[in-house]
Amino acid sequence: MYRIRFHGRGGQGVKTASRILGRAFFNQGYAVQDAPRYGAERRGAPIFAYVRASRTPIYERGIIQRPDCVVVVDDTLMPVPAAAILQGCEKRTLVLLVSDLPAEQWIQRLHIQGNLICLPKAGEGRESPFLWGMACVGAVARLLGVLSREVLSDALRQELVTLDKAAAEQSSNTALDSFDEMKATQIQIKESSVAAAATYPPPHWVDMAMEQGPHTAPAIYAAATSEKLATGLWRTQRPVIDHTICNRCWWLCSTFCPEGAIHVDSKGFPQIDYAHCKGCLVCVGQCPTHAIQALAEQEASRLSGEER
Amino acid sequence: MQRELLTGNGAAAWGARLARIEYLPAFPITPQTEIIENLSQWIDGGEMDCRMVTMDSEHSMITAAGAAAVTGVRTCTATSSQGLLHGMEMLYTVAGWRAPFVLINVSRGLAAPITLEPDHNDILAARDSSCVQLHCSTCQEVVDHMLIAFRLAESEGVRLPVIVNLDGFYLSFTREVVQLPDSRTADAFLPPYPSDFSLRFRPHEPVSAGVAVLGGSTYSYFRYQAHLASLHALPQYEKICLDFADLFGRQYGPLEEYQNKDAEYVFIMIGSYATKAKQAVDSLREAGWKIGLVRPRILRPYPEAHLCKALQGKKGVAVIDQNISMGKGGILYTELRSALYGHPDAPLLASFIGGLGGRDIKEEEFFEMASVLKQASADGTPPPPRLLYTEEEMREMRALQTIAGAIPVAQGDSR
Structure with missing residues (x-):
């Protein structure tokens, strides 16, 4: 059975990518299971998707614990603990990553034992984050070695049917281009068998004991715990305030910010807390003097010389 | 019949469409909403001849569904x-x-604490409502059981709401290969809503439904009739499943028995996680175990005789409950114990609680449950009930409690 685990953010085409891969396997006659998994959050929050494909019926379900391939649609997820990207990775697991950094750097940084391939974000046809997911699915389809270009092309057409014609064609071309790009590599994703019952690591179950006290109710007693969650990493668009245009109104942006991520400094200027701003852009819509502009996050961080 | 890739929600919507439902009262809730989205698009596009009404709550929604059904309209609704x-x-x-x-229920754990992911405490809270309960484990079963459910609900002698249950996420959002019944065969299987069946409200023929009956004996009569109707739904379900197999070639029945014939040990589960147990059975058999899975597809009425027969003479049975009755334990376990009480050949029972709020049950946990079961059967002593919860999860819990300010930092570190 093939087990492919996708990691990305809402809005990066992760669910669509997983469905295209599932559809391609289905068209090739495989038994297939594809499933996205996400919480209650919005665009930009980490999401997962699982694709299983097999020549025999699939009984496994849900989380892929031991992936054959891990696809990371956005390298800024690497430091997010909740994304748990390398969980269950073994030497045989291929990591496919959308990143402008060289593969060697990631291999070293993450102590990767097996293969890691980087697809540059800046490549042609990868202008919008949605296209990163498309680039990944094209590459994975080729690296599997069991799906033809035609089968992938059909799957793209079937799964992108809700997009308008131009967008569908652009997405499709991005996927097919990265399919072709991978033809040069010898690396292949290999199927793996199911866990053996004869030799398994036993789970360390605990006997849960009764406890007493306030911690047995699901309440948060500490203040400002949300500060610990760097929701700034979810941002795909960044609001930037031009203080030469800002007229220091009665701070509409700060009042309307749903995250409380804008404070007003001693001179009366609003300042954005980028560690927590999720990039909803409510402030951009509220600003009466149009002093707040939305920039693509990648472009904004490049301009400000940050490394995320 | 057409091979398709469908989510559980998509399969449920297709089932309703193939059943030619005429009325759809709706109210949104995750993870069920996609069912209504699918149906509303088809209704809007003229592909279904159905009246959809968005209601102000599930309370009104179920009232509307019941009211429509008794006035002679084939009705479907969904919630979680x-x-x-x-x-x-x-x-x-x-x-x-x-x-x-x-009624389609997409299972999701109950608040508080609130979650989106599945367990069965929601559907089991409806256990004593006289609604028939059908529990699905694959997307294929969902679409097929939608058709079966309407036949069953509308059977003379049953006349009860039927709940088709599927797990949130693990089925609702998971696409699998489904053989989609064609509409002509579906029509042959499911005739139109019986016309002599309803109250047929007419201005000149007033009828009162759901009347008050002060006086326990009148009340007892109606309540016991509902109980007998529910019991009658079991042979009726078996009969309908035979008809279904004739037309569609897929066999269903009160129990799915997987590798159970020569099994000495058995897992018992309901819902989508049961396919994980099948995987574990395959792996364990490869390692020389005689083990199988028994999965009730129908839980109300309770398939007591079927379960007793399927488990007779087994050495041990591990009941894995994805639910918990506070102050008692696993509900499937409790019910199975009562069913087996007094049977001379009853197996040893072990109770496991796992998968609450969508917590995964890993392969190695199935292997370990089998091990615990075998040991207990050899000793002849049932093990204490076990919550599937690891040391690592406990450590993570302590870390969260520390952040929440619920326990002091030092205590969090020391555990």
Whole structure:
């Protein structure tokens, strides 16, 4: 059975990518299971998707614990603990990553034992984050070695049917281009068998004991715990305030910010807390003097010389 | 019949479409909403001849479903979790009206704490409502059981709401290969809503439904009739499944028995996680175990005789409950114990609680449950009930409690 685990953010085409891969396997006659998994959050929050494909019926379900391939649609997820990207990775697991950094750097940084391939974000046809997911699915389809270009092309057409014609064609071309790009590599994703019952690591179950006290109710007693969650990493668009245009109104942006991520400094200027701003852009819509502009996050961080 | 890739929600919507439902009262809740989205698009596009009404709550939604059903309209509706509980008053009420319609429940754990992921405490809270309960484990079963459910609800002698249950996420959002029944065969299997069946409200023929009956004996009569109707739904379900197999070639029945014939040990589960148990059975058999899976597809009426027969002479049975009755334990375990009480050949039972709020049950946990079961059977002593919860999860819990300021930092570190 093939087990492919996708990691990305809402809005990066992760669910669509997983469905295209599932559809391609289905068209090739495989038994297939594809499933996205996400919480209650919005665009930009980490999401997962699982694709299983097999020549025999699939009984496994849900989380892929031991992936054959891990696809990371956005390298800024690497430091997010909740994304748990390398969980269950073994030497045989291929990591496919959308990143402008060289593969060697990631291999070293993450102590990767097996293969890691980087697809540059800046490549042609990868202008919008949605296209990163498309680039990944094209590459994975080729690296599997069991799906033809035609089968992938059909799957793209079937799964992108809700997009308008131009967008569908652009997405499709991005996927097919990265399919072709991978033809040069010898690396292949290999199927793996199911866990053996004869030799398994036993789970360390605990006997849960009764406890007493306030911690047995699901309440948060500490203040400002949300500060610990760097929701700034979810941002795909960044609001930037031009203080030469800002007229220091009665701070509409700060009042309307749903995250409380804008404070007003001693001179009366609003300042954005980028560690927590999720990039909803409510402030951009509220600003009466149009002093707040939305920039693509990648472009904004490049301009400000940050490394995320 | 067409091979398709469908989610559980997509399969449920297709089932309703193939059943040619005429009325769809709706109220949104995750993870069920996609069912209504699918159906509303088809209705909007003229592909279904159905009236959809968005209601102000599940309480009204279930009332509307029951009211439509008793006036002679094939009705379907869907909910999850808190929604099912919010409509619970009316669920008991419309079942008491003997209103035949189909309610899809997409299982999701109950608040508090609130979650989106599945377990079965929502559907089991409706256990005593007189609604028939069908529990699906694959997307294929979902679409097929939608058709079966309407036949069953509308069977003379049953006339009760039928709930088709599927797990949130693990089925609702998971695409699998489904053989989609074609509409002509579906029509042959499921005839139009029986016309002599309803109250047929007419201005010149007034009828009162769901009347008050002060006096326990009148009340007892109606309540016991509902019980007998529920019991009758079991042979009726078997009969309908035979008809279904004739037309579609897929076999269903009160129990799925996987590798059970020569099994000495058995897992018992309901819902989508049961396919994980099948995987574990395959792996364990490869390692020389004689083990199988028994999965009830119907839980109300309870397939007591079927279970006793399927488990007779087994050495041990591990009941894995994805639910918990506070102050008692696993509900499937409790019910199975009562079913087996007094049977001379009853196996040893072991109770496991796992998969609450969508917590995964890993392969190695199935292997370990088998091990515990074998040891207990050899000793002849049932093990204490076990929550599937690891040391690592406990450590993570302590870390969260520390952040929440619920326990002091030092205590969090020391555990």
